[in-house]
Amino acid sequence: MVPPLAADIDGTLTRPDKSIDPRVFDPIRKWEAPVVIATGKSFPYPVGLCEFFGIPLNVIAENGGAVYVESVDEVLYNGDPEGSRAVERAYLDAGYELGWGAVDPVNRWRETELAVARDQPLEPLVEIADEHGMVVVDTGYAYHVKAPDVDKASGLETAAAALGYDPEAFVAVGDSENDAELFELVGRSFAVENADETAKRTADGVTEGAFADGFLQALDRVRESDT
Numbered sequence: 001m002v003p004p005l006a007a008d009i010d011g012t013l014t015r016p017d018k019s020i021d022p023r024v025f026d027p028i029r030k031w032e033a034p035v036v037i038a039t040g041k042s043f044p045y046p047v048g049l050c051e052f053f054g055i056p057l058n059v060i061a062e063n064g065g066a067v068y069v070e071s072v073d074e075v076l077y078n079g080d081p082e083g084s085r086a087v088e089r090a091y092l093d094a095g096y097e098l099g100w101g102a103v104d105p106v107n108r109w110r111e112t113e114l115a116v117a118r119d120q121p122l123e124p125l126v127e128i129a130d131e132h133g134m135v136v137v138d139t140g141y142a143y144h145v146k147a148p149d150v151d152k153a154s155g156l157e158t159a160a161a162a163l164g165y166d167p168e169a170f171v172a173v174g175d176s177e178n179d180a181e182l183f184e185l186v187g188r189s190f191a192v193e194n195a196d197e198t199a200k201r202t203a204d205g206v207t208e209g210a211f212a213d214g215f216l217q218a219l220d221r222v223r224e225s226d227t
């Protein structure tokens, strides 16, 4: 039996242009154990992705801040929005912008943390976050302002308990520093070749292939050791 899987989205299931690599659809849909989509993105993105993969809605959103397991039918919050809202206000008051335009689809449905575009100034963001007891994580796709004790690992603890699994039973695949705690928690972890140094250092293995090539290789490696 294959182990349950925790899969990151950006940089892992995607092509370099951020689109989902269509080759991941069937392997994810056919995985014979639970798949949890674990992302820094807000809740609707992984929910939509599960829907279109045709798998149960098992998601860790907002870097662990919001967790949903379909069979439990309740959103389980690890994060608290107050800290990131205060950072947002202070950053905007200081004259900076979040960088996603007026509609801001990146933060519009975000409930526990804040994402700032990477073309916005990082230094004042880190300073303001620190003043509010928050931390900034750079995923390579956005700067995320979150509580220090909320991450994909605390999210997986919640999701795994809801699914009736031990977190150590999971295999995780990811690409950036927001996957590091998750990599340390699970039984087996892979960073894809395009991963940042933190992800590569904390993963048990680094795939030869980048992006979805690496993700598919990781699944093959898991299947090989399973037989």
Ligand SMILES: O=C(O)COP(=O)(O)O
Pocket: 008, 009, 010, 011, 038, 039, 040, 041, 139, 140, 141, 142, 143, 176, 178
């Ligand atoms: O949206 C981001 O910044 C990163 O998302 P990811 O965790 O799915 O890679």
Ligand SMILES: [Mg+2]
Pocket: 008, 009, 010, 011, 012, 139, 174, 175, 176
């Ligand atoms: Mg990623």
